[in-house]
Amino acid sequence: TEIPIVGTAITDYAASGLVDDNAAPGGNVTGSSDLTPIEAQIGLLKKVLPEAKTVGVLYCSAESNSEIQLQMTKEVCKNEGLEVVEFSVASSNEIQSVVESAVGKVDALYSFTDNTIAAGMNTVAMVANENNLPVICGEEGMVEAGGLCTYSIDYYELGYLAGQMAVKILKGEAEPATMPIEYYPSDKCEFVGNDETAGILGIDLSVAE
Numbered sequence: 001t002e003i004p005i006v007g008t009a010i011t012d013y014a015a016s017g018l019v020d021d022n023a024a025p026g027g028n029v030t031g032s033s034d035l036t037p038i039e040a041q042i043g044l045l046k047k048v049l050p051e052a053k054t055v056g057v058l059y060c061s062a063e064s065n066s067e068i069q070l071q072m073t074k075e076v077c078k079n080e081g082l083e084v085v086e087f088s089v090a091s092s093n094e095i096q097s098v099v100e101s102a103v104g105k106v107d108a109l110y111s112f113t114d115n116t117i118a119a120g121m122n123t124v125a126m127v128a129n130e131n132n133l134p135v136i137c138g139e140e141g142m143v144e145a146g147g148l149c150t151y152s153i154d155y156y157e158l159g160y161l162a163g164q165m166a167v168k169i170l171k172g173e174a175e176p177a178t179m180p181i182e183y184y185p186s187d188k189c190e191f192v193g194n195d196e197t198a199g200i201l202g203i204d205l206s207v208a209e
Contacts, residue, residue: 004169004176007031008162009155011065011113023179030176032162035070036138037186038110040151042076044191045136047208048149049108054083056106058099058135060116061088071155076082091142095120098128107131111147113138121145129200140192149193149205151183 008031013019020026020032045052057073059066070086077084085106090099095117102109109128111117117124118141125146128135137147139155161182168174193205 009034030179053105054106058111103131151189
């Protein structure tokens, strides 16, 4: 209640109960969000997989941050004419079986910045790539772990953004209560592809670069 708290890489501060409202925190907490550029990433999916009709959204149901991203994904996919099938896990122990259950039911998997899925991405990629199921990811680390591609935020720059907010507080130029949560600009997100995975799946990523 006395020492200001500046967070980073938290998707939705309000949904997580850290602030009253992302636009007007109202308390002693503020920071920068790693909210995924979902619209751009679904657009990327359509670009590299133009024949895709159904998208499996893979996420952890126990994470509050994932609920808002799930709803955003469903809305974007609806606007793009894509059917969404949800595949949720309650813990990392369920990842392999849930991904296996998606095989043959969807044309691609999409996972936003869900901590549980990101941590278990090696398992996701192992099952998906063996079964010719492309995975569009929420951030660069997930692609490096075997996913196909993404438009990724830069976590270093996101942390730097939080640092700039902290400087303003330390200088007395602002207070957390009136500092809106800041987001990494979507136009600065960079394409990241996994050439090895693309080779396994027989997908040409040059169309997205």
